Amino acid sequence: MEASDRSTAGHAVHVLHSDEQLLVLDKPAGLLSVPGRGADKADCLSLRVQALVPDALIVHRLDMATSGLLLMARGPDMQRRLSRAFAEREVSKRYVAVVAGLLQPPAGGWGVIDLPIAADWPNRPLRVIDRERGQASVTRWRVLAHDQATATTRLELEPVTGRSHQLRVHLKALGHPILGDALYAPGPIAAAAPRLLLHACGLRLAHPLTGAALSFESPAPF
DSSP states (O other): OOOEEEEETTEEEEEEEEOSSEEEEEEOTTOBSSOOSSGGGOOBHHHHHHHHSTTEEEOOOOOTTOEEEEEEEESHHHHHHHHHHHHTTOSEEEEEEEEESOOOOOTTSOEEEEOOEEEOGGGTTOEEEOTTTOBOOEEEEEEEEEETTTTEEEEEEEESSOOTTHHHHHHHHTTOOBTTOTTTSOHHHHTTSSSOOEEEEEEEEEOTTTOOEEEEEOOOOO
């Protein structure tokens, strides 16, 4: 199915792909993937989609501040299949981010951040690098461009694992937090952009029913 915008209760839902097994959406920044706690956090992408496609079920999430590609399953069987594909790392995700500082390209083009992440319980929902109790967390990254005027770097990111806030925590640990990151960046860097400059730009997987290769792209809006 071609990309389309459908509306429910006055809210647009950008659908990039729809078939009997799955949906691919383009989530805007500032919208929750699933409902949060409290009436003020009830609006979210999953409920907007379910108003149009009642059997749509969440498979993975994007942070509220992150925009880009999000996959939903049609029915519980497809949800189990797609969740298993994520768990077995059969789904490839790519992101674009703009970070503070002029990050130099690593030898060979791609760098790897391999640092375990754990919940920062006294400061939830924050996450921290914790080598003793953290879960294994791996991110691949490469430099796309530098902006000398603003002393920033545009990166392509590939999360090998899928921990909460992984890209944000890993880039902070690298010494190059993402612009607009109200949770992990120092004040001036958090205030340097009107939103978190992190966008899920690429999604590749095998169709859970046919096995056909699926590939979706969403250009970063920044």
